[in-house]
Amino acid sequence: MKPFGYERPVDLAAAVTLLAERPDARVLAGGTNLVDLMRLGVERPGLLIDVNRLGMDGIEPMAGGGIRIGAGVRNSDLAGDIGVRTAFPLLAEAVLAGASGQLRNMASVGGNLLQRTRCLYFADTSKPCNKREPGSGCSALAGSSRELAVLGASESCIATFPGDMAVALSALGARVEFQTERGEHVVDIDDFYRDPGDHPELDTTLPPGAIITAVHVPGLPVSARSTYRKARDRRSFAFGLVTVAAALEVDDGIVQGVRLALGGVAHRPWRARRAEAELVGRPVAVAAIERAIDAELSEARPTPENAFKVPLVRRLVTGTLLRLAAEDGR
Amino acid sequence: MSVLGRPLARLEGREKVTGSARYAFESSPPGVLYAWIVQSTIANGTIREIDSGEALGMPGVRFVMTWQNALALNDAGDAELLVLQSRQISYRGQVVALVLAETLEQAREAAAQVSVTYDSEPADVSLSTTHPRLYAPAYTNAMFATDSVVGDVEAALGAAPVTIDATYSTPAAFNNPMEPHATVAEWHGDDLDLLDATQGTNWARETISAVFGLPPESVRIRSQHVGGGFGSKGPTRPNAVLAAMAARLVGRPVKIAYTRQMMFGLSGYRSPTISHIRLAAEADGRLTAVSHEAFGQVSPIQEFVEQTAVPTRHMYAAPNRLTTHRVVALNLPTPSYMRGPGETPGLYALESGMDELAAALGIDPVELRILNEPAIDPESGEAFSSRNLVGCLRRGAERFGWSARDPRPAVRRDGRWLVGTGVAASIYPADVVPSTARITAYPNGRFELAVNATDIGTGARTVVMQIAADSLGVEASCIDVRIGDTALPAAAPAGASWGTASWGWAIMKAGAALLEALQTTPRIPDSGLSVLSDTAEEVAAMTKMARFAFGAQFVEARVDLESGEVTVPRMLGVFAAGRILNPRTARAQFVGGMTMGLSMALHEDAVVDANAADYANRDFASYHIAAHADVPDIDVEWLDEEDGNITPTGGKGVGEIGMVGTAAAVANAVWHATGIRVRDLPIHPDKLIEQLPSPY
Structure with a gap:
C-alpha cells in the first residue's frame, strides 16, 4: 500500500480547510469501502481526514415532519431509530438490506452515499476501466455485465450504483447537505447523483473539497406506507440485482401519491418519475402498474447478460406496489 | 462407554475462538522479510522484460525475484510449482515476480511498481463439448481409467421405452478456506524449516525436497493449525516454493500469504464440468443403460483431470454402461483438488438425470433408486464391504415426510412462492x-x-x-x-x-x-x-472390495415467483459412513458438506471473461458463498453401520459424503417446485425468472 498520512481535525471548518489544501486527501468515516479500495490500489490517497469525531452523528426532527440525519450516523443506528422506522419504513428496510451487521455498525450515512460501484473491473487494476482510469476503456461492455446497468448507461460506462440506502432516499426526495470552504450547500438527491456520460469517473456532482454533513428527509404522508424490496443472489451480504423503494398512498383503490426508485439498474439510484406520473390517479391494478413500469423501462438497453433485469424490475415493482396497496396502513 | 463415539468438543476450540491459536503466517522469526507476488496480466505469451529498478529503490525493499535470478528447480511432477523458471506465461495471474521487503505494506506497494512487459498471444478460455483440442487423458485424477465401457449403451438406448438425454454443467468452483495459503520459510545452513498451511506435511516434504533437490530429512514442515483446506492445501502450492526459494536467496526468513484475490488462481480449483448423461430404462424403472460423458479443462502447464464420471461407475445396476472423460488445455489457472473431486459435479449430473428419469417413468425418485440398487459393485464386480444406500433413502424418506409428496411439479403455491422437494443419493470412497x-x-x-x-x-x-x-x-x-x-x-x-x-x-x-x-x-x-x-x-494386505460411504439428501426449496430467488428452508441428510467416532465433529462435517453443496447449487459462480481471458470475480463480494441467512437448520442423521471389512476404526470418513449429492437434491427440489429444470449451476434468479408464471 502507498504510505498515507492521517489527520483528525477538531471541527468541520478545520476539516474543510485541510481537504481544500490537500487534493490528494480522502475523507475517512466508516472506511468500509475506502479501505478496501486502498488495499486494491484503486484509491491511493496521500492523506486520510478522519471525520468521525465531528459531531455529525445525530438524527434531528425538521419542520414539517422531516428529519435531518447526520452524515456520521452509523447505518445500524439509522435502521434502528424508532422515528425512522415509524415515519420512513422504506429507509430502515433499505439500510437493513445492505451489507452485513458488522459493516452496518461501521458504515456511515455520508460514506454510504459515496460508495463506489462494485463493477468487477473497477476493482481490478489490471484491467481497463473508464471510471477508475478515464480513457482506458470499459471492460464490462464486452465482459461480465450481469450485474450492471440497463438504464442511463453510456458507451464509456455501464456501472451500477451499488447502495440500498440511497435508493430509499431517492424515492423520498431527500436532499444532501455538504460543507465547502464557501459555506453550506444543500442539493436534491436527484441532482447529487449523475449519469455516467463521458465522465464516468464522477459518481456525483459533489464538488472537490466538499464534506457531506447531513441528509434531509422531508416529511411526506406517503412515506408512512412504504417498503424496500431487494432481489439478490444470496439472502444477505450481496448487492442487489434489482431493488425497489416504494411508497404508496391509496384512496378508494385509486393511487393518490406514489414514490418509486430503483436500485441495481443504473449509475445512480433511479427515481422512476415516469412510472410515478403514469400511476397517479389510476387504480392499483396489475395492468396499470405494468403499463407504468413499462413506460419507465422503455429506454432500457440491457446486455445479453443482464436482460433479465427488465422482467425482474417489472415483477418486483408490481408485487411491491400490490402489497403496499393491500396493507391497511401500518 | 468407550471414549470413541463421545461428542467431545475440539481440543483447540478455546484457543481458536480466543485467537491464541497460531496459524502459519502469524509466526515472525527475527529478521523475517515479507513477500508479495506479482502476477501476470496476460494469459498466453512470454515475458519481454521485467524492470525491477523502481521497486528496488523503494523504502524497505530488499530483493525482487524473477525468472532471471530465481533458483533452478526440479520437476516434482507438478508444473505449478516450477515458479519463475522461464519467460513463458500460460494463464493470467501466473507468478512473474516476488518482491521482498521489511514490511508487508512496503512489499505490496513495491510489487505494484514492478514493470512487466509481454509478448502476448491469443488466449483460449472457453470450454465446450465440441472444442477441437479436446483429448482423452491417460487417466483421471486418482489414477482412474479415462474411459470405461460395459455392454452396448447405444443399442440399449435405442431399444428402451424410456430414455433421458440431458447435459448438465457446473462452473469452476474455487476452494476458499478462511485461512489463505501461507508459508514462513527459514533456512538453517542447508536445512529448511517451513511453517506451511497444508493438509499434510509429509506430502509437502516429499514435494519440497524434490523441488529443491534436498534430502527429505533436511526439510522440516509444521502445520499446527490450518484454517480449512477443502483440497486446496493438499498438494503443495507455489506459496511454499516461493517462500523457500526467496529465503535461500536473501539469507533471511521469508513469509508469504495469498490475498483473497490470489486464492482465485494460485491455489487450485475445481474445473468447470459438462456432463452428457443418457439413461435408458424399462417401463418398470429398471435401468438398461447409463452413459456419462464428462468434459473438463486442464491448464497448459499441468494436467489435473476431474474424475466427474467415476461415481457413475459404482452407483446403479445397469447391464450397459459408458463413462468417459475428455479435457482441453485452456489458458486458465490449473485445476486441482476441490472437495469431493469427481463425485461432486458428477453426482449433480447423474442424480439430476435420475430425477428426470423418475419423472419420465412416473416412478417415485426414491423408489427408482432402490429399484436399481446393485448387488455388487457394477464396475469391479467386487462385493461392497457394506452398502446402505437403501437404508439412507428409506430412513430419510420417513424422517422428511416423503410419502405424502405429490410428484407433480409446479402445483404447490404458498403466497408468492412455489414449493417443492427433491432427493439425491450420494457415494464416496472409503479409502485408507x-x-x-x-x-x-x-x-x-x-x-x-x-x-x-x-x-x-x-x-x-x-x-x-x-x-x-x-x-x-x-x-x-x-x-x-x-x-x-x-x-x-x-x-x-x-x-x-x-x-x-x-x-x-x-x-x-x-x-x-x-x-x-x-x-x-x-x-x-x-x-x-x-x-x-x-x-x-x-x-x-486388505482384500479387494468395494468400500464406499453412502448417503441421501432431501431438500425443500421455495422459489419466489416475483424474483426467481430460491430459498431452502429445510434440508436432511442421512448417511451410512461406518462407525461415527465423534458425533459432534462428524455432524459438523456433514452439515458443512451439505452447506457447500447448497452453496454450489444456488450461489457459487466463477465467471469467465473471455475478453480478458480471466475469471472476472475473484473476491467474496462477487464470488458468492452461501451466507448464514441462506442456510437452514440442517438436519443430519446417520445409520448405525458395522462394517468389518474396512479398517479397525470402523469409520468410513465423513469429509465429503455430506456434500456430493446435495446440489442435485436442491436442483431436483427447484424442478419439483417450478417445473423448470436448471441444468447449469448455479440456480440464479435469471435462470428462472422468464420461465416462471406470473405471481399475480
Whole structure:
C-alpha cells in the first residue's frame, strides 16, 4: 500500500480547510469501502481526514415532519431509530438490506452515499476501466455485465450504483447537505447523483473539497406506507440485482401519491418519475402498474447478460406496489 | 462407554475462538522479510522484460525475484510449482515476480511498481463439448481409467421405452478456506524449516525436497493449525516454493500469504464440468443403460483431470454402461483438488438425470433408486464391504415426510412462492492409506500420541486423541496429542475422507502393542516406554472390495415467483459412513458438506471473461458463498453401520459424503417446485425468472 498520512481535525471548518489544501486527501468515516479500495490500489490517497469525531452523528426532527440525519450516523443506528422506522419504513428496510451487521455498525450515512460501484473491473487494476482510469476503456461492455446497468448507461460506462440506502432516499426526495470552504450547500438527491456520460469517473456532482454533513428527509404522508424490496443472489451480504423503494398512498383503490426508485439498474439510484406520473390517479391494478413500469423501462438497453433485469424490475415493482396497496396502513 | 463415539468438543476450540491459536503466517522469526507476488496480466505469451529498478529503490525493499535470478528447480511432477523458471506465461495471474521487503505494506506497494512487459498471444478460455483440442487423458485424477465401457449403451438406448438425454454443467468452483495459503520459510545452513498451511506435511516434504533437490530429512514442515483446506492445501502450492526459494536467496526468513484475490488462481480449483448423461430404462424403472460423458479443462502447464464420471461407475445396476472423460488445455489457472473431486459435479449430473428419469417413468425418485440398487459393485464386480444406500433413502424418506409428496411439479403455491422437494443419493470412497504412529507411556500415567496427522478444522486432533484413549482403555484426558510436524511419525494427509481411518488404524495398532509391552515391563522408565506402529503391510494386505460411504439428501426449496430467488428452508441428510467416532465433529462435517453443496447449487459462480481471458470475480463480494441467512437448520442423521471389512476404526470418513449429492437434491427440489429444470449451476434468479408464471 502507498504510505498515507492521517489527520483528525477538531471541527468541520478545520476539516474543510485541510481537504481544500490537500487534493490528494480522502475523507475517512466508516472506511468500509475506502479501505478496501486502498488495499486494491484503486484509491491511493496521500492523506486520510478522519471525520468521525465531528459531531455529525445525530438524527434531528425538521419542520414539517422531516428529519435531518447526520452524515456520521452509523447505518445500524439509522435502521434502528424508532422515528425512522415509524415515519420512513422504506429507509430502515433499505439500510437493513445492505451489507452485513458488522459493516452496518461501521458504515456511515455520508460514506454510504459515496460508495463506489462494485463493477468487477473497477476493482481490478489490471484491467481497463473508464471510471477508475478515464480513457482506458470499459471492460464490462464486452465482459461480465450481469450485474450492471440497463438504464442511463453510456458507451464509456455501464456501472451500477451499488447502495440500498440511497435508493430509499431517492424515492423520498431527500436532499444532501455538504460543507465547502464557501459555506453550506444543500442539493436534491436527484441532482447529487449523475449519469455516467463521458465522465464516468464522477459518481456525483459533489464538488472537490466538499464534506457531506447531513441528509434531509422531508416529511411526506406517503412515506408512512412504504417498503424496500431487494432481489439478490444470496439472502444477505450481496448487492442487489434489482431493488425497489416504494411508497404508496391509496384512496378508494385509486393511487393518490406514489414514490418509486430503483436500485441495481443504473449509475445512480433511479427515481422512476415516469412510472410515478403514469400511476397517479389510476387504480392499483396489475395492468396499470405494468403499463407504468413499462413506460419507465422503455429506454432500457440491457446486455445479453443482464436482460433479465427488465422482467425482474417489472415483477418486483408490481408485487411491491400490490402489497403496499393491500396493507391497511401500518 | 468407550471414549470413541463421545461428542467431545475440539481440543483447540478455546484457543481458536480466543485467537491464541497460531496459524502459519502469524509466526515472525527475527529478521523475517515479507513477500508479495506479482502476477501476470496476460494469459498466453512470454515475458519481454521485467524492470525491477523502481521497486528496488523503494523504502524497505530488499530483493525482487524473477525468472532471471530465481533458483533452478526440479520437476516434482507438478508444473505449478516450477515458479519463475522461464519467460513463458500460460494463464493470467501466473507468478512473474516476488518482491521482498521489511514490511508487508512496503512489499505490496513495491510489487505494484514492478514493470512487466509481454509478448502476448491469443488466449483460449472457453470450454465446450465440441472444442477441437479436446483429448482423452491417460487417466483421471486418482489414477482412474479415462474411459470405461460395459455392454452396448447405444443399442440399449435405442431399444428402451424410456430414455433421458440431458447435459448438465457446473462452473469452476474455487476452494476458499478462511485461512489463505501461507508459508514462513527459514533456512538453517542447508536445512529448511517451513511453517506451511497444508493438509499434510509429509506430502509437502516429499514435494519440497524434490523441488529443491534436498534430502527429505533436511526439510522440516509444521502445520499446527490450518484454517480449512477443502483440497486446496493438499498438494503443495507455489506459496511454499516461493517462500523457500526467496529465503535461500536473501539469507533471511521469508513469509508469504495469498490475498483473497490470489486464492482465485494460485491455489487450485475445481474445473468447470459438462456432463452428457443418457439413461435408458424399462417401463418398470429398471435401468438398461447409463452413459456419462464428462468434459473438463486442464491448464497448459499441468494436467489435473476431474474424475466427474467415476461415481457413475459404482452407483446403479445397469447391464450397459459408458463413462468417459475428455479435457482441453485452456489458458486458465490449473485445476486441482476441490472437495469431493469427481463425485461432486458428477453426482449433480447423474442424480439430476435420475430425477428426470423418475419423472419420465412416473416412478417415485426414491423408489427408482432402490429399484436399481446393485448387488455388487457394477464396475469391479467386487462385493461392497457394506452398502446402505437403501437404508439412507428409506430412513430419510420417513424422517422428511416423503410419502405424502405429490410428484407433480409446479402445483404447490404458498403466497408468492412455489414449493417443492427433491432427493439425491450420494457415494464416496472409503479409502485408507498407510500411516505410522507412536504412543509413549510415562510413569505418571500419561500417554503421548505422536502422529503426523493434520487438523484442518475438522476436529482431527480430538478424534485421534479419542482413538488413542480407546486403544489404551484410558480416559481421553490422559493423552497428550502431537500432530502437524514432519518430526513426528509419518502419516496420511488430511484429504479424500481417509485421514481418520488411516491415522486411526496406526494409532490402534500402536495402542495395542503398547498395552502388550506394558504387560512385560515392570516399571516404565522416566523417559517413557514407546511403541511405533506402521500399517503399510496391513493396508497392502486388505482384500479387494468395494468400500464406499453412502448417503441421501432431501431438500425443500421455495422459489419466489416475483424474483426467481430460491430459498431452502429445510434440508436432511442421512448417511451410512461406518462407525461415527465423534458425533459432534462428524455432524459438523456433514452439515458443512451439505452447506457447500447448497452453496454450489444456488450461489457459487466463477465467471469467465473471455475478453480478458480471466475469471472476472475473484473476491467474496462477487464470488458468492452461501451466507448464514441462506442456510437452514440442517438436519443430519446417520445409520448405525458395522462394517468389518474396512479398517479397525470402523469409520468410513465423513469429509465429503455430506456434500456430493446435495446440489442435485436442491436442483431436483427447484424442478419439483417450478417445473423448470436448471441444468447449469448455479440456480440464479435469471435462470428462472422468464420461465416462471406470473405471481399475480
